[in-house]
Amino acid sequence: MREPDEGVEEEGTPDRLYAVTGGRTQASRDAGLDLVSLIVSRQEPRPGMPPEHADILRLCGNPTSIAEISSYLALPFSAVTVLLADLVERDQVEVRAPLPAAHRRNTTLIKEVMDGLGKL
């Protein structure tokens, strides 16, 4: 399988991304979102909504990680977090935060992961 390394670095299209996020950047709106924050829609997409917002609401009927949203909508992680910040602000999505690194010491969680891996 192809590796996503130096070989796939390519020319970007910043103008397009600028348009999608209304010119805002990640730094200006930080909702503390992580690649594995799980997003769940709180409402159906509505007509007249920005299409990217509607896409996210449609995609996240069930818990969906930001990494998956980025992949399915072919948008960079930072663009997705900017779009999500809008949806979070309007209470249109629920964010299920990932477990923090403190859980590296949580033996109950570690055993839960082991049990899950054991079923593979």
Place this chain on the structure above:
Amino acid sequence: MDWESSDTSASDGVASDTIAAPRRGPRKEDVLPASVTAAVKIVIVGGFGVGKTTLVGSVSEIRPLRTEETMTQAGVGVDDTLGVEEKVTTTVAMDFGRISLNDRLVLYLFGTPGQQRFWFLWRGLFDGALGAVVLVDTRRLEVSFDVIGQLEERQVPFVVANNAFPGAPRHAAEELRAALDLPQHVPIVDCDARQRASSRDVLMKLMHYLHDLALTPERL
């Protein structure tokens, strides 16, 4: 993908309840149940072509997906006197997979290049991870030095997995430990990233290591 196509559903005057389904999304069987409350992640890090995506794909319940980030750098040959900064934008990609551990908890696996300049693109990639797997190719061990140093500095627990490539020099674990200057307590395992059971055992090794560390925290 042609993301511009997503414009059409909302702009061509269709009634509110007939907005077209997205053209891309998970297959029905790839949708997580509503009961999932939280995710954890493990990062697979290694040099180009070492088999990160192969490992991710062999244990993932979904076909590996790809997330991208753009990276803006100052262009070469900028003429400061003009007051115009030239920027070069590149796209960096990372493949990932997913394992549902139970009905509440899901594990994501990210395969990332060894160059740390990429790590900052995805906020919290390592800092929020349970741990990391450093996948090494004994034909190009030097690639791993910097990665291991970075993980130690960030206090990210890791195991070293030696992906056994055909024709690669065979290293006993202790030879590899000496070559990589690894502390005695860092586990080293051989694996075949193409095999699900072998890749799963690498992840299991990391979890056993985390368990040991949790009981003897002074090591971290």
